[in-house]
Amino acid sequence: MRRNWTDTVVAMLVATALGGCATSKDKVLPHGDHTMLDVWNQETGGSAGGGQPARQLLDARQGLRRPLIEADVQAAPANNAAYTRTAANEIYRQFHRLPNPDLVMYVLPHLAGTDPVPVPGYTTVFPLYQRVQYAMPGERLEDY
Known part of the structure; x- marks a missing residue:
């Protein structure tokens, strides 16, 4: 009796596995006519499409811009x-x-070598x- 039950379970698992392999990727993951470039251009306001996303992107960029003042122009060469x-610059470190x-270390008197020879204490x-x-450029400016 048990053998019939386990045979049925194994048969159902094999049928499920084979059924999963028999499906096509187009049925499981259908795709439309748009390429990834089309989606990108539509959402970011690229060359194809434009519209509202493009206007929002330009407005956001315009908000970040500021005009150059005379002090900025004068400081640019420096x-x-x-x-x-x-x-x-090449000579400068x-x-x-x-x-x-x-670190200063004091070594106590001891015996050294194969023939124990006394060694006096020393520093x-x-x-x-x-x-x-070494420090990265600009990380350490003072000498020591």
């Missing part, structure tokens, strides 16, 4: 000069070294960081 490569403090200096680190 602002642009900061990004221009010159001999003076752009990547400053970050501070790497020295040594070593840097805190293993490597020299």
Whole structure:
């Protein structure tokens, strides 16, 4: 009796799986005549269509614009000069070294080597960081 029940369930699962594979993608996901470019142009006010979305986009852009005043025009060459490569800029250090403090350590007297030889206590200096680190341009301006 149990065998008949399990055979029926297996047969129904196989029929469902085969039925799912038999459908076409056009039935499941129908598509219209519009391409993605048509949808984009219609919604953003591109070359094809335009209309209300295009007007809203232009109004939003116009709200962000401001006219140049005389001070902006006068300051433009100085602002642009900061990004221009010159001999003076090339000589000037752009990547400053970050501070790497020295640590002073006292080594206690001890025995060293295969033949235990006494070593007197001494003081040594070593840097805190293993490597020299550099700052990004403009991140560290003061020297140390």
